[in-house]
Amino acid sequence: MGIAVVSGALFTGLSVTSAGAIPPVVPSPPTSTPFTTPNTDNCPNRSSPAPAVDSSEVPLPGDPTPSAMAVPGIPVGGPRLGACGVVLPDDAPPLPADISASGWVVADIDSGAVLAAKDPHGRYRPASTIKMLLALVALDELDLDKTVTATAEDAEVEGSAVGIGKNGRYTNRQLMQGLVMASGNDAAHLLARQLGGDDAAVEKMNRLADSLGAHDTRSATPSGLDGPGMSSSPFDLALIFHAAMKNPTFAELISTETVQFPGFPRDPAIPEDKDRPPFALANDNQLLYNYPGALGGKTGFTDDARHTYVGGADRGGRRLVVTLLGAEAQPIRPWEQAARLLDYGFALDRDAEVGSLTDLAASEDSSGAVLAATPEQDSAATTSSAVASGSDRAGNTTGLRIGVGVGGTAIILVLLLWARRLLRRP
Secondary structure, eight states: OOOEEETTEEEOOBOOOTTOOOOOOOOOOOOOSOOOOOOOTTOTTSSSOOOOSSSTTSOOTTOOOOOOOOOOSSOTTOGGGGOSSEEOOTTOOOOOSOOOOSEEEEEETTTOEEEEEESTTOOBOOGGGGHHHHHHHHHHHSOTTOEEEOOHHHHTOSSEEOOOOTTOEEEHHHHHHHHHHSOOHHHHHHHHHHTTSHHHHHHHHHHHHHHHTOTTOBOSSSSOOOOTTOBBOHHHHHHHHHHHTTSHHHHHHHHOOEEEEOOBOOOTTSTTOOOBOOEEEEOOOTHHHHSTTEEEEEEEEETTTEEEEEEEEEETTEEEEEEEEEEOSOSSOHHHHHHHHHHHHHHSOTTOOSEESSOOOOEEOTTOOEEEOOTTTTTTSOOOTTTOOTTOOOOOOOOOOTTOOOTHHHHHHHHHHHHHHHHHOO
16 A cells, blocks of 8 residues: 655555556465464453553543443344354354454345354444444535535544645545545545534434444544544444445445545645645555455554454345454455455355344343334434435334334333333232
8 A cells, every 4th residue: 555645644545557557466475473363252342342552542631431332132133143253154164264353244235144253243443444434424414516625634634544635625525535445534534524523423423323223333533543432343334334335325435446536735834835736546445456246345444443344245146245353464464354254155055144234123131121122113213314215224223212212113112111011020
């Protein structure tokens, strides 16, 4: 990946030739470094990610420390997905070698069937894969044809950047391309600013995750930079991707290989500075260029999260998604691990299934409190129109809270709770 400093930001867009061709990828060389597949059988990440290796998740002075999210008593997606080790269909063949991810899921994008998994509800840091949620919120609320002007704060945001600059003018569509294709934190900041700022954008992302039934997920930043309470799971990322692929604009964005991205004006305070010309922006997801039928996806990395990945592919009309969390770039790169797991999923029988992204049954904790509603109970809940258009909605669930309930939904819940109390009387 080409890396260069652009206006004080780290630019990580893939370099392209003048003709716009994607540079060929050299396969991962053999490594002599000892490698052991992470063992998650004892559920080390049942309630929260592993401790941070740096201070990125220390709350700012005066800010509260986020409490741990509740763990549903009944696993979302089916009972088998409550396991923390490898979960395979009966009589499944051995898994491919060299998968370094601590947790992963392979699922059918269209039916929602989970074909195989490892620590599916284990809680890990998602890094930039959480940008999928920001993209969906932005697609719902922002006019893609509107042109906005970047500030110095947008351009100088921490981490990976697409390369926007102060006083540069960009359409929201171009910012979405920078967000999804190059994982630009600068683009994330400018989009979040239009959504009311970082805090407001994060709140909207979390509401959307909750409405989808992604109860292992909590965003702390719009871009995926580590922050207090940040969390997701392999299942949740597959669930979010499953819903996002119902939006044709999202599907187009993640499958775009190259586009022209605007430059920005010179800085008048620096006499020798020159205007930045437009440049070719390439998608940083290598699966697109190296896997037949690839649909695109999202990459991510931070020191705490390690490598994270979401990617999809179509083979003979069957579309699968693979998610990776807590992965390393050895012995092979994350996209290569994803490719092996996609091959594995496509080779399984079509009726192979260990869980579902759509069968989000009601969950109870040990006290009997309902943590997630069934799709039928949640049918009255409003879901972002960016996720699905018209009546084509995913099997959405919403974490129920005091005071939340719409019409028949509230009545059904009251009846369910009343019935449980009757059954529990001596």
